[in-house]
Amino acid sequence: MSAGNDIVSLNAINAARTKQYKFYSKILSESENPLYKEFSSAGIPFENFVWLLWSIKESAYKYLQRNNPDVIFTPVKFVVKQLQLPANYIITNFDSQQIEENGFNTILAIAGIVTYGQYTFHSRSLLYNNLIHSVVNNSENFQDNYWGIKLIADNDSEHQSKEVRSFLLERLQRLFKTNDFSISKSQSGLPILLKGTDETTLPVSLTHHEHFVAYSFHTTINI
Amino acid sequence: MTRQEILDELKKVIAPYTTNKEMLAGIDDHTDLIKDLKINSANLVDVIIDAEAKYDIEIDYDSADKMVNVGTCIDVISEKLNQKV
Numbered sequence: 146m147s148a149g150n151d152i153v154s155l156n157a158i159n160a161a162r163t164k165q166y167k168f169y170s171k172i173l174s175e176s177e178n179p180l181y182k183e184f185s186s187a188g189i190p191f192e193n194f195v196w197l198l199w200s201i202k203e204s205a206y207k208y209l210q211r212n213n214p215d216v217i218f219t220p221v222k223f224v225v226k227q228l229q230l231p232a233n234y235i236i237t238n239f240d241s242q243q244i245e246e247n248g249f250n251t252i253l254a255i256a257g258i259v260t261y262g263q264y265t266f267h268s269r270s271l272l273y274n275n276l277i278h279s280v281v282n283n284s285e286n287f288q289d290n291y292w293g294i295k296l297i298a299d300n301d302s303e304h305q306s307k308e309v310r311s312f313l314l315e316r317l318q319r320l321f322k323t324n325d326f327s328i329s330k331s332q333s334g335l336p337i338l339l340k341g342t343d344e345t346t347l348p349v350s351l352t353h354h355e356h357f358v359a360y361s362f363h364t365t366i367n368i
Numbered sequence: 369m370t371r372q373e374i375l376d377e378l379k380k381v382i383a384p385y386t387t388n389k390e391m392l393a394g395i396d397d398h399t400d401l402i403k404d405l406k407i408n409s410a411n412l413v414d415v416i417i418d419a420e421a422k423y424d425i426e427i428d429y430d431s432a433d434k435m436v437n438v439g440t441c442i443d444v445i446s447e448k449l450n451q452k453v
Contacts, residue, residue, distance in 0.1 A: 153410055162414070171413050171432070196410075203409060217433045218409070242435055301387060302406040334403060 148348040149208030149266075150282040150292060150361035151200040155193060156275055157355040164194035172199050180228050187230060188270070194345065196224050197255070197277050201268045205259045205279040207335075207350050208266060214333040216261075223266075227258040235322065239273040239357075244291035245316060248286075272331045275356075280361045292361040300355045309351045309358035317347075338362075369449060374442045381418045385411040399440030423449060 154368035162168050172195055184194045209216050231253045246252060249269045257268035259281070269287055270279040271294075280292050295314060296306045309326045317338070318324050328349070329337045339344045349362040369377075379392060385394055386405040401407045407415065416432050419441070421424075425448035427435075435441045 158410070159414070162417075167420075168413060168417055171416065171429075199410065219429050219433050220413075220436055354410060 147208045147211040148361050148363050149204040150350045150351040151203040152352045152357050153196045153277045153358040154355035154357050160192040163195050169195045174221045198368050200277045202277040203268045204279045208281045225259045229256045239276050243295035246343050247291045248288040294359045305353035313360040372446040395438050
């Protein structure tokens with residue numbers, strides 16, 4: 146089991162640059178270009194599509210990296226095979242302070258399939274006017290995938306890092322009714338959840354970009 | 369170009385994408401772009417494209433894969449510059 150999520154703040158991206166071939170060709174592979182058709186019809190700008198694919202690919206990379214620490218993130222080697230934009234998908238601003246859910250039964254998401262070599266992953270992405278958030282899983286059932294997105298006040302890296310950790314820990318403390326958790330980092334830089342001084346097997350994933358932080362984790366506990 | 373000259377130029381390429389200016393001033397071969405300079409992964413493509421423009425080189429996927437720290441960035445840029453000659 147693993148976890149992978151990624152957030153992109155669309156206010157922080159360079160739209161003009163993203164639309165240049167020399168830029169997006171380092172993220173998209175040729176086979177993915179036709180996937181834009183449906184998004185184009187829905188009025189979604191090409192640059193947002195590029196960053197949607199980026200967030201899916203980076204999430205899949207994080208998911209894979211936990212059990213394959215030597216894998217390097219080459220976006221074009223992660224290939225998005227399918228993307229399903231829900232009918233009448235309405236894109237709004239993310240204007241809450243935070244949202245937290247498990248699975249995507251109560252919130253409409255863009256469903257995708259992404260591969261890396263022989264590995265296949267499923268993705269769910271939320272597209273707002275101001276952010277994209279993706280979560281990746283190894284099955285189509287996301288019910289055991291817990292995730293959260295939060296708007297933070299300060300975007301310096303120390304603050305982002307502190308905020309995303311406390312956001313995740315608060316959720317875990319509520320779920321497991323303990324305040325004994327902390328986050329450490331593995332040698333390859335992956336977040337590790339500790340209970341007391343012991344490493345747990347619960348996979349967690351953290352992400353931040355500008356004023357947004359997000360987490361995902363996988364657990365089968367019954368709440 | 370010597371490694372030192374590439375390093376001096378590389379600092380200018382990286383500067384817009386790191387807020388850790390103190391660390392940037394003292395970077396060496398072992399400085400990691402993400403872990404040390406806190407460059408957001410979403411800006412890694414920017415760094416590669418800016419480096420391509422700065423040195424008038426093309427950095428393919430396999431070479432870009434190697435650019436994780438300052439030393440490997442200089443290795444790749446140096447190799448591509450040598451291929452031009």
